[in-house]
Amino acid sequence: MSETTEAVTDATLTPSASVGGASIAANAGAGLDAQRGSGLRKGIVAVVALALLFAVPFVANAYLVFVISLTMVYAVSTLGFNLLVGWSGQIGLAHAALFAIGAYGSAIGIDAGIPFLVTIPLAGIAAALLAVVIGFPAVRLRGFFLAIATLALGMAIVELITFARPLTGGGAGMNVTVFALPGIKNSASTYFVVLAIAAIMFFLVRRALVGRFGRTLQAVRDLGPLAGSLGVSPLRYRLVAFGLSGFIAAVAGTLYAQLQTFIFPAMFGMNLLVPMLVMVFVGGAGSLWGPLIGAAFAVVLIEFFQDLGDQQAIAYGLVLMVVIALLPGGLTSLFRSVRDSRFGARLRRGRQR
């Protein structure tokens, strides 16, 4: 693992907002050289991973293809949520609603005759604008006040979707016309679309966050209004974080609609928001590849407990509580603490020799 990601993730784990700033500034320069050195190796890993994922529909059964698609959709959504919560430090809880905007926007757009691939950016832009509108009253609030304000606005959006019956089918839900790549059967086609969009989103967000923009976001998060003295407008960056996360949420939402083929408002309430929070948390708020790990964890957890029936909810709640209690920094903090332990240090020394 390169120095850059270490610096980034370590800094984000600093508990209180004001402490992390100095360490970021100190690490910013040091990490860049190391990152360039391992760039090739990382590229190879990414290509191999993509190739493996590309092969999935040819070897796996339909259920597995669905679960992996779902994981990727959630990973994209968490990418946006993580940008807001982890990188810009704002606990905005309208993410599930913006996800719903993407799902409904795309489904309605397709019904209106717009090609699916065009509805993706359209729904994204609509949600980004909406997210900025939500963020606008919210940016003057911090911490939990922000959380509750955005939660209420998010719930209001889902209520509005329920009320807009002619467009959305109301509480009963609506069918989604599934887009199929020519010559490929439906489930595999959806899988490839999800894979392609997910890869593009990860690439773009990585480009954006490893660099000036990501560091400025962190600076605004850690320094607050003090960032203004560095010539950075905190308000603008916080709103941009809202907008970007809204865009990404909606893109994930469009894919989700394709995957589920039928959507209804209750899908996008608290029972989606809670897993979304779990994904960000488990992946480690502020890490780059954490969203993928978090999404896989949550999907596996949900699928695994599905057979438990009545005990599903309690098992889910308990696992969540245990994970938070044991690993307050998320699952990725476990890897880090192993790596930073004496055992891990010895391993790394051995590799360098």
Next chain:
Amino acid sequence: MLQTIVSGLESGSWFALLGLAIVVVMKAADVPNFAMAEMGLVATYVGISVAGAGAPFWLAVLATLLFGIVLGVLIDVALMRRLSRFGHFPLLLMTIGLSLALNALIGLIWGHDPRSFPAPWSGASVGVGGGVEIGVSQIVSIVVGLLGALAISAFFRSSTGAQMRAVAENRATARLVGVSAGRLSAIAWGVGGLIAAVTVMLQAQSALVSTLSPTSLIIYGFVAATMGGFTSLIGTFVGGLVLGVIQQFVGTYFSTAAQFSVALLVVFLVLVLRPDGFTRGVRLRDV
């Protein structure tokens, strides 16, 4: 009309009390407790079981209140306290996980059928002329709500309450001047659990409660707390009552389906029209 207002004040008292419980925990432990309604429901179900076992009413009430306090303190000591140094996010998520687990636990132990906590005055009513009848349990709810609000504001004026506010403002500094932050957060969680238990118990005395009822109750509690800016006790209390009356009018003269949206609209209006009241005390951190 009068009936609608009284019903509104009754449910408003529940919202106000739960909002106060949220604010108390928020003040001392700096976390919005999403599990507050579930905590009250567990305590109430314990009380219902005690009453169902043949115990007298007041013993069941006592059991409910004690269980609420113990549950609150337990949650603080076992779960929340060690998380506080990891920032807001794990704390918030822990209360959500707790609400899921408690709700599922209630379903597992007591089932999902709606229940009530019959009081000696349940079903009785007082005529106030003009053919209008007001339930005794409605009066009890409103009076207990008022007393609770008075008791909590008196509590915050005591030295323990002042220390609690100090801890919420700045934990480190408060500890430097000799305030035991741990003891105070345990007290706050205990008080919060107590109020939550009272709230749901009152609700169960005049209506039915089930594993479904905490979801709406907690949202209305948060709306009340929002109206008080999460700091003002009086704002929270009045906010809860106003919300209850609005809800009741919307439900009676418009539609019950719109009640939830109206509550969200209230939050939005408070945010837009009175953001200063809403952010009061928070802005200090913004330099």
